[in-house]
Amino acid sequence: MLPAEELPKRWYNILPDLPEPLPPPLGDKQLQTLPQLLIGECLKQEFSPDRWIDIPKEIQQLFYQAGRPRPLFRAFNLEKALGTPARMYYKAEFYSPTGSHKVNTALAQVFYAKAQGFERLTTETGAGQWGTALSYAASLVGLKCTVYWVRAVYKWKADRRNLMELFGAEVFASPSPKTKAGKALFDKNPDHNGSLAIAISEGLEDALNDNKAIYSLGSVLNHVLMHQTVIGLETQKQFEMVGDYPDIVTSCLGGGSNFGGFAIPFIGDVLTKGKKIRFIAAQSQSAPNLQGEYKYDYADHAELTPQLKMCTLGHQTEFPPIWGDGLRYHGCSPIISLLRNKGYIDTVAYPSDEKHVFERAKLFLRAEGFLPAPESAYSVACAIDEAIKCREKKEEKVIAFNISGHGFLDMEGYRSVLGLK
Numbered sequence: 315m316l317p318a319e320e321l322p323k324r325w326y327n328i329l330p331d332l333p334e335p336l337p338p339p340l341g342d343k344q345l346q347t348l349p350q351l352l353i354g355e356c357l358k359q360e361f362s363p364d365r366w367i368d369i370p371k372e373i374q375q376l377f378y379q380a381g382r383p384r385p386l387f388r389a390f391n392l393e394k395a396l397g398t399p400a401r402m403y404y405k406a407e408f409y410s411p412t413g414s415h416k417v418n419t420a421l422a423q424v425f426y427a428k429a430q431g432f433e434r435l436t437t438e439t440g441a442g443q444w445g446t447a448l449s450y451a452a453s454l455v456g457l458k459c460t461v462y463w464v465r466a467v468y469k470w471k472a473d474r475r476n477l478m479e480l481f482g483a484e485v486f487a488s489p490s491p492k493t494k495a496g497k498a499l500f501d502k503n504p505d506h507n508g509s510l511a512i513a514i515s516e517g518l519e520d521a522l523n524d525n526k527a528i529y530s531l532g533s534v535l536n537h538v539l540m541h542q543t544v545i546g547l548e549t550q551k552q553f554e555m556v557g558d559y560p561d562i563v564t565s566c567l568g569g570g571s572n573f574g575g576f577a578i579p580f581i582g583d584v585l586t587k588g589k590k591i592r593f594i595a596a597q598s599q600s601a602p603n604l605q606g607e608y609k610y611d612y613a614d615h616a617e618l619t620p621q622l623k624m625c626t627l628g629h630q631t632e633f634p635p636i637w638g639d640g641l642r643y644h645g646c647s648p649i650i651s652l653l654r655n656k657g658y659i660d661t662v663a664y665p666s667d668e669k670h671v672f673e674r675a676k677l678f679l680r681a682e683g684f685l686p687a688p689e690s691a692y693s694v695a696c697a698i699d700e701a702i703k704c705r706e707k708k709e710e711k712v713i714a715f716n717i718s719g720h721g722f723l724d725m726e727g728y729r730s731v732l733g734l735k
């Protein structure tokens with residue numbers, strides 16, 4: 315446990331420490347609309363050359379209210395169950411009012427949106443975790459919130475939809491007939507599964523048509539990853555407190571906010587302090603974007619965003635839905651993509667039937683007592699797989715992993731994959 319006064323007071327911006335400058339976004343028309351697409355302060359942060367950015371007092375207060383700092387646990391029971399000499403530590407982001415790490419940037423973004431005078435936020439969501447986080451944050455500061463939710467997931471997570479609605483948000487299955495981008499696809503197939511890229515287009519279009527509204531993105535962009543660095547910064551202090559340090563840092567990755575938030579402060583140690591750490595991003599074979607080509611691509615389906623240089627599988631590619639649907643996105647954050655391209659980050663992609671990852675999550679539940687979100691099950695699987703390798707090679711490595719969310723509203727996924735009645 316970190317004492318409350320150890321809550322980070324500054325975010326870490328890795329841009330000045332990257333091995334080479336981040337390629338800029340491209341697209342004349344889209345770049346001109348950027349000030350209408352992003353909250354002003356977030357847009358400034360997106361390109362800031364400053365290594366450290368102060369967290370305003372009001373946002374620190376919101377972080378306290380959301381239960382930060384969060385604990386880092388040594389997984390003694392799990393180590394014993396696996397018979398591994400590895401020391402396993404997990405960060406407990408699942409202690410979140412809405413169930414995941416997504417609240418960290420949601421609270422920052424609503425604070426800045428409110429200060430700029432906006433009345434409504436629009437957004438996309440895949441797993442539903444980001445939509446719930448933004449609905450919660452918006453309600454705390456008195457803003458309205460509209461969520462476009464990938465239909466494949468909207469259909470099976472009624473409880474999460476109700477939670478967003480209880481916070482006061484309006485929630486639409488995407489593609490929806492509400493926007494031009496959605497309607498074009500909805501008219502062809504009203505049962506279209508949807509994708510994060512389509513839902514992003516819908517959220518952007520909605521905000522562009524209402525000058526009281528602004529769009530808010532839950533992943534991918536530099537400022538989102540920077541807001542999430544509170545996770546890794548706390549974890550660094552916690553490792554210092556126990557006199558240990560990780561050899562392996564792993565977590566799941568869709569667009570990159572979870573993996574980035576946890577790993578980036580440690581990547582900073584590697585880039586600026588000569589530390590040696592192996593970073594592993596855990597993904598699904600249904601959308602292994604880190605194995606995609608490193609090139610310029612759009613972040614959304616309707617090409618409303620500038621093109622970003624990233625590892626991508628193609629912004630209009632259709633991917634089969636999975637239970638851990640928060641990991642089903644075509645592209646990866648430009649920062650993580652650059653680091654991947656330079657060889658700093660490994661990746662593993664687990665089979666789309668999700669049996670392996672859910673079995674690993676069950677093992678974790680029985681040893682440590684907490685049910686990971688389907689996406690977080692990928693982090694757990696990767697950490698356990700590495701700990702088993704340590705057992706086989708008799709290596710005493712230190713493995714750090716982040717459990718980005720809880721799975722209490724995701725039982726349908728566990729029921730289906732693990733054959734529960």
Ligand SMILES: Cc1ncc(COP(=O)(O)O)c(C=O)c1O
Nearest residue numbers: 443533568569570571640718719
């Ligand atoms: C619980 C949870 N963990 C991790 C992720 C992945 O986050 P990101 O897409 O920012 O990599 C998600 C995305 O929805 C999520 O819901």
